[in-house]
Amino acid sequence: MRRKNPLYDIRKRNVVGRPTVYEPDGTHNRKENLKRALDQLRDALGEEWVTDDPEITCGYSRDQSFVPASYPDMVALPSSTEEVVQIYKIANKYLIDVIPYGTGINLFGATIPPYGGLICDLRRMDEIYELDPEGMYARIGPGVNFLSLQACALRHGLRVTNPSTSATASVISNHTLCNINTMASKYGFGLDNIIDSTIVLPTGKILKTGPGAFGMQKAQISGPGPDISSLFRYSMGTLGICTEMTIRLYPQPDYEAYLFPAYPEDELGPIIRALYRLSRTGLPIELAHLQNTFYGIFIGDDNAEAEKLVGMMPRNNIIAVFGGATEREASRKAEICRRLVKEIDPDFDFIEYEALEMLIGDKVHFDRWMKFFRETVRVQRVKGTFFVGALVDHLEEFEEIEKQMRLATSREVGTTEGVFKPDDASAYLQPYHMGRACYLEFDLYTDKSDKDDLLRILPAYLRASAVGFRRGSLFAAGPACLIWGLADIPLGIVRPYYGFYLQVLGEIKRKYDPNNISSRRFEYDTNMRKRFFHM
Amino acid sequence: MKKVRITKEREVLEQYRQDFSICGKCKICQACHVQEVHHERFWRNCPSGMRFCYEAYYASGKLELANAIVKGEISPGERASHILYTCMLCGSCEEQCYGVKQMYPLRVIELLRERAVKDGWGPPEAFEGAVKNVKERKNLYGIGDRKSKLADAISDQVKRRTSETLVFFGCNFMAHEELKGEARAILSVLENLGIDYSVLDVEKCCGAPLLELGMRDEFEEIASENIERIESAGIRRIVTPCAHCAYVFSEEYSRFIDLEVLHLTQLISEHLGDLTLKWKGEVSKVAYHDPCMLGRRLEVYKEPRRILELISGLDVIEFERSGKNALCCGGGGMAWWAYPRYSSWVTSERLFEAKWVGAEVIATACPLCQWIFQRTARKNYPEIKVLGIFSLLENAMEAG
Numbered sequence: 001m002r003r004k005n006p007l008y009d010i011r012k013r014n015v016v017g018r019p020t021v022y023e024p025d026g027t028h029n030r031k032e033n034l035k036r037a038l039d040q041l042r043d044a045l046g047e048e049w050v051t052d053d054p055e056i057t058c059g060y061s062r063d064q065s066f067v068p069a070s071y072p073d074m075v076a077l078p079s080s081t082e083e084v085v086q087i088y089k090i091a092n093k094y095l096i097d098v099i100p101y102g103t104g105i106n107l108f109g110a111t112i113p114p115y116g117g118l119i120c121d122l123r124r125m126d127e128i129y130e131l132d133p134e135g136m137y138a139r140i141g142p143g144v145n146f147l148s149l150q151a152c153a154l155r156h157g158l159r160v161t162n163p164s165t166s167a168t169a170s171v172i173s174n175h176t177l178c179n180i181n182t183m184a185s186k187y188g189f190g191l192d193n194i195i196d197s198t199i200v201l202p203t204g205k206i207l208k209t210g211p212g213a214f215g216m217q218k219a220q221i222s223g224p225g226p227d228i229s230s231l232f233r234y235s236m237g238t239l240g241i242c243t244e245m246t247i248r249l250y251p252q253p254d255y256e257a258y259l260f261p262a263y264p265e266d267e268l269g270p271i272i273r274a275l276y277r278l279s280r281t282g283l284p285i286e287l288a289h290l291q292n293t294f295y296g297i298f299i300g301d302d303n304a305e306a307e308k309l310v311g312m313m314p315r316n317n318i319i320a321v322f323g324g325a326t327e328r329e330a331s332r333k334a335e336i337c338r339r340l341v342k343e344i345d346p347d348f349d350f351i352e353y354e355a356l357e358m359l360i361g362d363k364v365h366f367d368r369w370m371k372f373f374r375e376t377v378r379v380q381r382v383k384g385t386f387f388v389g390a391l392v393d394h395l396e397e398f399e400e401i402e403k404q405m406r407l408a409t410s411r412e413v414g415t416t417e418g419v420f421k422p423d424d425a426s427a428y429l430q431p432y433h434m435g436r437a438c439y440l441e442f443d444l445y446t447d448k449s450d451k452d453d454l455l456r457i458l459p460a461y462l463r464a465s466a467v468g469f470r471r472g473s474l475f476a477a478g479p480a481c482l483i484w485g486l487a488d489i490p491l492g493i494v495r496p497y498y499g500f501y502l503q504v505l506g507e508i509k510r511k512y513d514p515n516n517i518s519s520r521r522f523e524y525d526t527n528m529r530k531r532f533f534h535m
Numbered sequence: 536m537k538k539v540r541i542t543k544e545r546e547v548l549e550q551y552r553q554d555f556s557i558c559g560k561c562k563i564c565q566a567c568h569v570q571e572v573h574h575e576r577f578w579r580n581c582p583s584g585m586r587f588c589y590e591a592y593y594a595s596g597k598l599e600l601a602n603a604i605v606k607g608e609i610s611p612g613e614r615a616s617h618i619l620y621t622c623m624l625c626g627s628c629e630e631q632c633y634g635v636k637q638m639y640p641l642r643v644i645e646l647l648r649e650r651a652v653k654d655g656w657g658p659p660e661a662f663e664g665a666v667k668n669v670k671e672r673k674n675l676y677g678i679g680d681r682k683s684k685l686a687d688a689i690s691d692q693v694k695r696r697t698s699e700t701l702v703f704f705g706c707n708f709m710a711h712e713e714l715k716g717e718a719r720a721i722l723s724v725l726e727n728l729g730i731d732y733s734v735l736d737v738e739k740c741c742g743a744p745l746l747e748l749g750m751r752d753e754f755e756e757i758a759s760e761n762i763e764r765i766e767s768a769g770i771r772r773i774v775t776p777c778a779h780c781a782y783v784f785s786e787e788y789s790r791f792i793d794l795e796v797l798h799l800t801q802l803i804s805e806h807l808g809d810l811t812l813k814w815k816g817e818v819s820k821v822a823y824h825d826p827c828m829l830g831r832r833l834e835v836y837k838e839p840r841r842i843l844e845l846i847s848g849l850d851v852i853e854f855e856r857s858g859k860n861a862l863c864c865g866g867g868g869m870a871w872w873a874y875p876r877y878s879s880w881v882t883s884e885r886l887f888e889a890k891w892v893g894a895e896v897i898a899t900a901c902p903l904c905q906w907i908f909q910r911t912a913r914k915n916y917p918e919i920k921v922l923g924i925f926s927l928l929e930n931a932m933e934a935g
Contacts, residue, residue: 049588051589051614053612053614054603054608054609055591055600055603055609055611055612055614055615055618056589056590056591056614056618058591058596058599058600058602058603058608058609059589059590059591059595059596059599059600060590061599061603062560062599062602063560064559064560064561069608071608075589075590077588077589103562104560104562104590105560105561105562121588121589121590123588124588128575145578147566147569147572147575147578148572148575148578149575151572151573151574151575151578152574152575155573155574166561166562166563167563167566167569168561168562168563168565168566168569169562
């Protein structure tokens with residue numbers, strides 16, 4: 001008999017036998033249909049690229065999150081938009097759930113199939129179709145990751161906005177989700193930098209959005225008609241699969257200068273005021289706040305270095321990068337900003353580049369660290385995993401939010417003497433669009449293999465999240481992301497605010513996915529998930 | 536047969552449960568060091584993942600496979616065996632993962648192979664010949680003493696020498712005609728530098744193929760025989776031009792007996808001093824290929840490069856993926872034995888890279904890499920010459 005206590009279900013996670021969830025009376029993913037679909041998919045994609053071997057499907061059953069394991073019934077690796085169309089057509093015919101899989105890097109079980117079905121692994125579509133140095137854009141497939149696109153862009157004197165995720169993450173997945181990046185104060189998040197996209201709708205029809213839909217050149221702005229590109233942001237495969245995207249790139253300046261303001265006290269007020277002031281000037285091309293823990297995580301070459309760095313750095317740090325056509329121009333910008341920061345609070349220290357070199361290591365090494373931070377972040381270095389919460393709100397709100405969040409988490413999980421404290425919330429502030437808003441990330445570090453730790457961390461995370469909810473902040477990522485599959489969990493909380501909006505989204509979903517096969521997260525008859533935790 | 540526990544402490548897969556339970560699926564294991572990628576064509580570094588694409592063929596997927604097997608979620612079959620034995624054990628995944636998370640994906644894969652042998656689902660039948668050869672003929676290729684290509688290269692005078700330093704050539708030199716020149720070059724370089732050494736009259740396989748296949752019991756049997764021979768001959772130092780032998784002697788044998796193990800490049804590089812060396816060949820652009828066992832496993836990167844850099848007239852260039860990022864030649868993990876087409880695919884990828892960087896010659900310091908490259912280059916990239924590092928050195932010594 002199914003137990004209703006979700007914590008009981010989590011404890012029972014280590015089952016013997018394959019933990020695929022089947023609906024007892026489901027119409028989707030029926031065994032007899034799976035076999036037929038498998039044969040037809042093999043005809044369409046080639047024998048090698050579709051399989052139902054459990055030794056393969058197990059690789060898609062878990063991710064970094066605490067979402068319980070669930071095996072897909074099969075995996076397909078299409079190599080083109082046309083093959084994705086074929087997959088949807090066959091899936092519709094046999095009512096097979098289709099879950100898109102870019103590179104599978106996420107913290108909330110986005111690609112773990114809720115009810116089995118088919119994983120559509122897009123990694124073979126890894127081509128950079130076009131990179132226009134003049135127009136500063138790139139047209140890419142869903143298998144392209146930041147590592148490869150950044151390498152390509154840098155050769156052309158350009159850069160893709162570099163998010164705080166693994167360098168091996170899919171650019172398209174990341175752009176459609178959030179793409180919080182260090183250039184956001186000037187150029188916005190990833191979703192502001194999508195020019196157009198090609199979506200295969202669950203019916204198997206191909207939809208082009210943006211200027212490309214009107215047969216226009218890459219005008220890089222919406223129009224001439226309505227642009228529905230944003231409909232697919234945060235849709236997490238529920239409305240189709242993005243097989244191509246054109247995104248903006250930004251130029252690498254000829255010369256650069258750096259500013260490293262540091263505030264030793266454990267308070268965010270002066271940091272927030274400095275970030276606001278600096279972002280309003282529009283002078284830094286990159287601007288971010290990092291608490292010492294994040295400094296270590298982002299820039300440390302390995303865990304040992306990360307810990308060393310955490311111990312050496314002041315509690316609160318800002319990294320600002322300035323560009324110019326001449327060395328003088330770049331350093332003048334840095335000098336202006338140095339004065340502005342000093343005016344805000346005379347207690348600000350400024351760590352010189354050379355001092356950081358001496359503090360951290362030799363020059364080559366420090367350059368590498370800066371490159372880490374700015375071009376190809378390699379995060380997730382903490383052994384174990386972490387709950388990540390991502391809030392977007394006005395900068396000035398975060399002083400109070402951060403205090404309350406930390407209070408909520410330390411009450412719940414306590415604190416430790418370790419470098420990466422379990423309650424080390426609210427550690428990374430990223431101003432957005434010249435300070436009009438800000439992104440705050442709070443992480444709760446934990447050991448995924450320790451279920452007791454999970455039971456300790458989960459309530460802390462929920463309490464911290466509740467702080468954001470109460471204050472009306474936008475959740476930019478993480479399991480609280482509202483639109484992913486129109487999840488039922490936050491629905492009760494948000495229905496009063498977003499009820500009609502969700503209704504319209506639901507109608508669109510029904511229209512273009514009549515069989516509810518694309519990343520099925522809720523049922524049409526109840527608007528609810530059938531199950532949240534697995535037996 | 537005397538059977539001794541000669542190797543490091545026996546480990547079982549379950550001991551690494553934490554590694555496969557907490558893998559964050561950051562997929563860094565699939566790439567080169569992210570700061571050292573300069574072209575989008577060359578960011579990947581996992582041979583089996585590159586070829587077969589499914590998550591399970593990358594280290595992150597193999598950790599999940601280990602997880603599923605240990606938890607009893609699946610019963611492994613042919614596909615699991617294919618996933619496991621197409622891995623080239625090149626260690627690129629661990630090179631990335633250890634720095635970030637201090638995890639050991641390569642060790643998990645090795646132990647998964649041992650588990651496969653124990654549970655009877657590995658190695659695949661196609662390896663039967665290799666296992667039989669090593670166990671019965673004490674040579675990977677089943678080459679008898681008379682047919683050994685080494686026999687022609689080594690004079691009787693050399694065979695009669697005694698020394699505390701043993702030069703151990705390995706099975707590849709005995710089997711492949713293409714490596715005869717390299718064997719002669721090694722002996723010539725040793726003579727020129729006045730290094731005291733001896734060779735075994737008849738070499739027996741070091742056991743690396745069995746170890747790579749996960750057959751630790753069988754490996755220990757052959758290793759204990761070798762150890763007896765080494766001890767009775769009074770050998771204190773083994774020097775070998777083979778990266779696989781060097782790894783096994785260094786990481787397995789030397790834990791049991793007092794034995795100094797060096798790769799030949801380490802010894803030669805010490806002795807070269809300020810010799811004048813001049814290349815007299817026609818082609819000059821040489822890219823050095825780091826053998827996985829020598830580079831990532833034994834961290835010998837500088838010595839082979841030092842040897843090449845001492846040779847004037849050679850333009851030593853680097854692969855896009857070099858040093859810690861070097862892509863396997865296609866000869867690792869014994870996969871080439873059972874899956875020659877796949878192995879050749881990986882070799883072609885590396886040869887393509889050599890052409891991309893403008894190399895006219897690939898130089899390497901492992902006979903298996905050399906033979907594997909030569910095999911595919913002949914067909915697919917005839918314009919690229921493949922030479923052992925000692926052939927280059929011998930050429931330069933003669934000219935100098």
